Amino acid sequence: MIALEVAGIVVLLLTVLLLGALLPRGGRTHRFVGTELEPYVAVLLTGMVALSFTMILAGILQGLG
DSSP: OHHHHHHHHHHHHHHHHHHHHHSOBTTBOOTTTTSTTHHHHHHHHHHHHHHHHHHHHHHHHHHHO
16 A cells, blocks of 8 residues: 555656756757657656556555555
């Protein structure tokens, strides 16, 4: 129960850290911008957020039931 919630929070924190690492710095864009990998990075980040929320919600629901 609680392990699922903790794992979801860890995935969410990793997503935030990855997003922070991908943000532009010093007026330069990231190396993935304008390449064929750009849409995949967006899908990866969106999937990680969805996975983390699903894990957190599943842990909460297991705790209630």
